Amino acid sequence: MTDYSTAANRFGFGVRPDDAPVGDARRALLAQFDRFDVRPAAFASAPTRATVAQGLADYLEETRAYRQQVAMLGGGPGNRAGTAKAARADTMAMDAGGAPTGESVQAALKASRKYAGQVARSEYIALVGARANAALTSPAPFVERMVHFWANHFAISIDKLPVIGMGGLLEVEAIRPHVLGRFADMLLAVETHPAMLLYLDQAQSIGPTSRVGTAVAARGRRKIGLNENLAREIMELHTLGVRTGYTQADVTEFARAMTGWSVAGITRGPMARFAEGQPGAFLFAPALHEPGSRTIMGRRYDQDGEGQARAVLADLAASPATATHIATKLARHFTGDTPPPALVARLSDAFLKTGGDLPALYRILIDAPETAATGAKFKTPWDWSISALRAVGTKQVEGQAVAGLMNQLGQPVWKPGSPAGWDDLDASWAGPDALLRRVEAASRLATRAGGAAFDPRALAAKVLPGGGSAATLAAVGRAESPVEGLALVLVAPEFMRR
Amino acid sequence: MSELMIGRPIGRRRVLGSGLAGAGLATLPGIAFAAAPTERRFVFVIQRGAADGLNIVMPTGDPGFAAARGSLAVPGGAKLDTMFTLHPAMVETARMFGDKQALFAHAVASRYRDRSHFDGQNVLETGGTQPYQLKDGWLNRFLALLPKSHAEAIAISSTVPAALRGRVEVASYAPSALPDAPDDLLMRVSAMYAADPQLHPLWQQAMATRSMTGDLSDAGGKNAAATGALAARLLMGPTTRIAMIETGGWDTHAQQAGRLNAQLKGLDALLAALKTGLGPQWANTLVIVATEFGRTVAVNGTGGTDHGTGSAAMLLGGSVAGGRVVADWPGLSNANLFEGRDLRPTLSLDTLIGAALAQHYGLDPVRVRAALFPDETGVKFGETLIRA
Numbered sequence: 001m002t003d004y005s006t007a008a009n010r011f012g013f014g015v016r017p018d019d020a021p022v023g024d025a026r027r028a029l030l031a032q033f034d035r036f037d038v039r040p041a042a043f044a045s046a047p048t049r050a051t052v053a054q055g056l057a058d059y060l061e062e063t064r065a066y067r068q069q070v071a072m073l074g075g076g077p078g079n080r081a082g083t084a085k086a087a088r089a090d091t092m093a094m095d096a097g098g099a100p101t102g103e104s105v106q107a108a109l110k111a112s113r114k115y116a117g118q119v120a121r122s123e124y125i126a127l128v129g130a131r132a133n134a135a136l137t138s139p140a141p142f143v144e145r146m147v148h149f150w151a152n153h154f155a156i157s158i159d160k161l162p163v164i165g166m167g168g169l170l171e172v173e174a175i176r177p178h179v180l181g182r183f184a185d186m187l188l189a190v191e192t193h194p195a196m197l198l199y200l201d202q203a204q205s206i207g208p209t210s211r212v213g214t215a216v217a218a219r220g221r222r223k224i225g226l227n228e229n230l231a232r233e234i235m236e237l238h239t240l241g242v243r244t245g246y247t248q249a250d251v252t253e254f255a256r257a258m259t260g261w262s263v264a265g266i267t268r269g270p271m272a273r274f275a276e277g278q279p280g281a282f283l284f285a286p287a288l289h290e291p292g293s294r295t296i297m298g299r300r301y302d303q304d305g306e307g308q309a310r311a312v313l314a315d316l317a318a319s320p321a322t323a324t325h326i327a328t329k330l331a332r333h334f335t336g337d338t339p340p341p342a343l344v345a346r347l348s349d350a351f352l353k354t355g356g357d358l359p360a361l362y363r364i365l366i367d368a369p370e371t372a373a374t375g376a377k378f379k380t381p382w383d384w385s386i387s388a389l390r391a392v393g394t395k396q397v398e399g400q401a402v403a404g405l406m407n408q409l410g411q412p413v414w415k416p417g418s419p420a421g422w423d424d425l426d427a428s429w430a431g432p433d434a435l436l437r438r439v440e441a442a443s444r445l446a447t448r449a450g451g452a453a454f455d456p457r458a459l460a461a462k463v464l465p466g467g468g469s470a471a472t473l474a475a476v477g478r479a480e481s482p483v484e485g486l487a488l489v490l491v492a493p494e495f496m497r498r
Numbered sequence: 499m500s501e502l503m504i505g506r507p508i509g510r511r512r513v514l515g516s517g518l519a520g521a522g523l524a525t526l527p528g529i530a531f532a533a534a535p536t537e538r539r540f541v542f543v544i545q546r547g548a549a550d551g552l553n554i555v556m557p558t559g560d561p562g563f564a565a566a567r568g569s570l571a572v573p574g575g576a577k578l579d580t581m582f583t584l585h586p587a588m589v590e591t592a593r594m595f596g597d598k599q600a601l602f603a604h605a606v607a608s609r610y611r612d613r614s615h616f617d618g619q620n621v622l623e624t625g626g627t628q629p630y631q632l633k634d635g636w637l638n639r640f641l642a643l644l645p646k647s648h649a650e651a652i653a654i655s656s657t658v659p660a661a662l663r664g665r666v667e668v669a670s671y672a673p674s675a676l677p678d679a680p681d682d683l684l685m686r687v688s689a690m691y692a693a694d695p696q697l698h699p700l701w702q703q704a705m706a707t708r709s710m711t712g713d714l715s716d717a718g719g720k721n722a723a724a725t726g727a728l729a730a731r732l733l734m735g736p737t738t739r740i741a742m743i744e745t746g747g748w749d750t751h752a753q754q755a756g757r758l759n760a761q762l763k764g765l766d767a768l769l770a771a772l773k774t775g776l777g778p779q780w781a782n783t784l785v786i787v788a789t790e791f792g793r794t795v796a797v798n799g800t801g802g803t804d805h806g807t808g809s810a811a812m813l814l815g816g817s818v819a820g821g822r823v824v825a826d827w828p829g830l831s832n833a834n835l836f837e838g839r840d841l842r843p844t845l846s847l848d849t850l851i852g853a854a855l856a857q858h859y860g861l862d863p864v865r866v867r868a869a870l871f872p873d874e875t876g877v878k879f880g881e882t883l884i885r886a
Contacts, residue, residue: 378696430696432704439687440679447655455616455630475690480547480749482616484683491687493694 002372004028006465010334010371010498012141014387015463017454029366032140033359038176042133047123049173052165053194053280055123056266059116059161066109073102113161120164127168128406128413129399135386137395143179146362148382149333150175151414153326154190154238155421156199158414162266166195167414183326183356184317191234191313192282194263200230200419203267203275207259207290212274226290231255233419239316241325246297253294257301258309260289323351327361329424334365336376337425343370375465375497378430380422381409383498384438388490391463392449409437430496439491446486456485465494537782538648538817538859539733541772542637542661542742543765545789546619547682547749550803551810552795552841553758555602555823558583562830566795570755570803578602582823587762590770594814598821599780601813601883603850605828607791607843609874613805615749618790623661625848625871634664636848636870637742640855641666643869648859651740654729662742671732682747722764723771730775733783743768748789752800769814781816784858784884788812788847794839795830808841811850817858819885824850849879857884 007025008015012032022028131148138144151171158167174193178186190196197203205227206213216224231254236242265279274285284306293302299315301308316322327347331339346368347361354360365371379387385405389397406413410429416422460468460476468476472492479485489495553570557563559581564571576584576592582604584592594600610621610629617629625636641649642665653662653670662668688705691697722745729741745765750757765787773780792809808828813820826844828834836842848871855870856863867874 426696430700432700435697435700436679436704439684443679443683450658457616471693472690475686477614478749478751479686480615480682481619481744481746484546484680484686484746485616487679487683488686488690491690493691493697496697 003466005463005467008141009387009465009494010377011366012145013135013383014390014495014498016390017393017459017462026366029142030363032142033180033362036140036143036180037134037138039172040134040138042130042137043172046126046130046168046172047165049166049169049194049280050278052120052123052169053266055116055119055165056162057279059112060266060268060272062112063109066105066112069105070102070109073105117161117164120161123165124158124168124414125399125403127165127172127399128403129397131168131171131413132386132389132397132399132402133395136389136397141390142362146358147171147175147179149330150179150186152416152421152424153329154186154196155416155419156195156414157416157418159417160199162198163195166198169193170195171414178358180359181357183322183351183358184314186358187234187238187317188310188313190238191230192261194266194280194282196230197261197263197282198266200233201227202230202258203262205230205255205259205261206288207256209292210259210290211287213288213290226252226255226259228252228255231258234313234316237420239313239325240319240321241328244321244325250296253296254309254312256290257294257296257312260285260287260306261309262288317356318352320348320352323348323356326356327351330361330365331370332424334368334371334377335373337427340370343368375494377498378426379496379498380424380429381406381411381434381438382413384496385409385441387495387498388442388445391459391490391495392445392454392486394449405441409441410434435491435496438496439487442487442490443483445490446483449486454482454486456482456489459486460489460492463495464489464492465498468492469494537779538739539776539779539783540740540855540858541729541733541783541785541815542740543768543785543787544619544623544659544661544742544744545748545765545787546744546746547615547789548618548791548793548805549748549761549789549809550750550754550758550793551604551606551789551808552792553754553803554585554588554762555604555810556583556585557581557604557827557830560827560830562795566830567797569797569801572755572759578823581825581827585758585762587759588766590766590773591812591814594769594773595821599814599816599818601818601820602823602825603811603813603845604823604825605808605841605844606788606811606847606850607808607845608847610791611807613791613807615790615805620660622788622790622847623659625874627873632872635659635661636851637661637740638664638666638668639869640866641668641740643861643866644859648739650737651742652732652738654725654732654741654743659742659744669738671728680746682749720767723767726768726771727775730772733776734779750793750802751798751804752802754797754802773814783815784817784854785814786811786851786854787814788851792841795835795841796839806840807836808843811847813850813854813883817884819882824881824883846874848874850883853879853881854883857882 002025004022004025005015007029011029135141135144154170154175156163156167156170158164170190170193174189175186178189206224208225213225228251232251235246235251235254240246262275262283262285264275264277264281264283267275274287275283277283286305289305293300294308296312301311303311324344327344328339330347331343335343346364350360350364403413411422456476456479457473460473464472472494476485476488479488552567555578556571556575572586575586576595578584578595582602584595591600608618608622609627610618620629623635624632626632637651641651649666651662651668653659653668655670658668658670684705688701691701725743729743732738733741747761769785772785776783788811789809792806793803794806798804828842828844832838834842852867852870853863856866
């Protein structure tokens with residue numbers, strides 16, 4: 001294992017100027033497993049699931065009432081024809097004098113949505129700030145990195161209202177508690193989390209021959225039924241990996257098995273009344289569950305109810321395909337675009353042998369000769385920002401500032417735009433404009449940090465991996481001011497990579 | 499409150515909050531606050547990066563100058579006396595000199611004798627003899643010598659520079675017109691990435707889409723002028739009497755002729771905007787322009803100059819007994835150079851600053867020097883720098 005500044009840069013988020021000197025880098029990384037705080041102080045005042053979910057529940061309640069009014073006034077909920085009808089009803093209502101009109105109800109709906117959006121956005125910002133502050137001061141930055149790795153593996157993207165405030169909660173509630181545990185436990189925590197159930201539409205999925213499905217079909221009304229979204233992404237992204245032998249029939253069967261998995265209190269549509277309870281809590285709604293046994297990838301699941309999909313998840317978590325998928329992603333995260341097959345094989349073997357024990361995998365990564373070569377990875381904007389803030393000694397940042405910076409650098413937090421998450425390839429991050437933006441950000445950071453308070457040469461020697469190359473130290477030493485020198489440290493070639 | 503705000507200038511709200519950013523104040527100079535003692539104003543302009551005094555106040559009367567600087571010597575410029583010529587980019591400053599409102603001091607240097615920017619700036623700003631020996635800045639210690647009505651200071655930058663740091667609280671204000679990443683930084687990044695096979699082509703591409711200009715010359719000097727105008731407006735408010743302005747881009751290791759020309763145009767515009775903005779109060783104002791050290795007498799292999807020792811400083815303002823160059827000229831022949839390469843300093847910058855401030859504010863020069871530059875042991879400085 002190399003020196004600590006190199007190891008901290010690759011495995012964590014770099015060293016802080018106030019870090020105590022570390023003799024044995026390997027031991028220091030391993031010791032972080034004991035120091036990791038599942039819910040550190042940074043999250044003390046962050047929004048909780050109860051508050052976020054209650055806000056959503058109130059919003060849905062409010063809009064439900066408005067929608068009923070629109071329907072009563074002649075408009076159907078949410079379609080254009082309905083809106084036009086409502087507008088007509090509006091004229092009639094005005095003729096009659098004074099009563100709530102279609103238009104005023106639509107306006108109220110819009111205002112209500114806007115307000116809910118603002119609340120969710122402020123919850124999001126608070127959680128972004130907590131995430132950053134936890135990473136800035138953590139005694140276990142390697143484990144924090146793994147939290148972010150898994151949050152990106154189980155990505156949700158805050159593109160729709162119900163998940164804006166929930167996005168960060170998935171990481172807090174499903175990832176952090178299991179980052180040093182077993183893969184299967186993390187998987188289950190993620191797939192039962194309201195953010196994931198809402199993001200990938202599982203809460204909308206109804207078994208076609210379930211009690212509700214049968215009743216709805218009998219009335220011949222709206223076409224409702226199975227939604228495969230979550231089942232597919234679990235197989236393709238969360239466990240087995242794409243093109244690993246499962247078929248469309250397997251996806252559909254898994255989707256059937258998962259029907260009934262829902263979220264209490266914040267579920268829209270006709271199934272809402274089957275999902276009552278503490279808003280935001282995971283809930284199994286038997287009335288929505290497709291009855292019968294399922295066969296997925298040649299294995300039969302006879303369980304009745306909630307346990308059926310649990311059993312499928314457990315098998316998926318233990319699959320050799322999953323082991324390879326996870327091993328490849330982990331190896332890529334620490335060695336570069338094309339991970340060495342030998343390392344992937346060792347990780348994959350350990351995954352299967354230990355039953356998905358994550359610390360066992362982390363230990364292999366720490367000890368791997370393949371991770372000893374420096375600078376294999378171009379830092380993502382998140383990696384770079386956190387390491388830069390740490391390098392200038394920052395202990396606390398505003399959520400708004402971090403969210404703004406990440407938008408500017410092209411990696412908005414919890415918003416990768418797809419359930420595949422941000423990809424982990426150099427070419428995705430190392431671009432001309434990305435470099436320029438980083439240099440601009442570094443200049444601002446160095447200025448705000450009060451460059452004059454630092455001797456950039458001393459800082460470079462401390463925070464750059466291996467103390468910095470002679471060329472970089474010379475460039476920093478020649479800078480015309482401490483602020484400029486500090487900015488150069490933050491964009492030095494060895495600081496751009498990890 | 500967070501320790502760090504990334505997206506917002508720290509001092510802005512505070513300054514705006516005190517209500518003196520309004521343009522209206524600038525049109526009512528001194529009427530409401532005419533008590534004479536508070537009219538004195540002082541502006542310190544720091545040139546970060548080692549400004550080349552030899553090419554700014556050019557010793558054209560010294561035969562060694564043309565010999566050493568042949569390729570960098572620019573034609574024209576205002577003749578200051580038989581020895582010195584001002585760089586032709588400084589048109590407005592030359593006019594001030596003609597009006598006896600500008601004085602140049604040459605072959606000056608702080609007590610720092612090595613060639614690191616950081617250490618040099620630290621010595622210049624703290625007033626010590628060694629880098630990081632003193633924790634606070636001489637300008638902050640000076641504030642403590644003044645009655646409260648004189649002592650309110652502001653830094654025209656997003657953080658308080660070392661010269662203004664210390665016991666007395668000061669404000670800071672960052673003009674939003676300043677570019678986010680200074681061109682000088684971009685150039686250095688180019689150099690730093692030159693040998694990196696991945697970053698070099700990416701950076702070249704990024705730079706190809708962005709035109710390059712000098713820091714103070716950005717937007718044709720508009721930003722520099724805006725900074726000067728802003729400082730003047732702040733100084734015309736009811737309370738602020740002292741300001742510090744940071745300028746960068748002076749580290750001209752390559753292609754110095756064009757860059758220095760652009761830098762000086764910017765500085766000239768900044769000083770002119772200060773004068774215009776201060777209006778009648780210009781008569782009560784002292785501006786000192788100084789840099790951490792000078793540059794080599796010889797031109798290097800890339801059309802620039804490297805880190806040196808002696809440089810030039812400027813005193814400007816209606817209060818200055820100007821129209822002359824103060825210099826105990828050491829000469830540019832090889833034998834006279836410091837360490838065989840630099841202009842030999844014959845006047846301590848600390849002495850110059852201490853004397854100018856003492857005279858400007860009518861304070862005891864011994865007391866000022868003891869407070870600002872505690873270890874300064876130079877000879878007594880008899881020169882009259884400020885009009886009585």
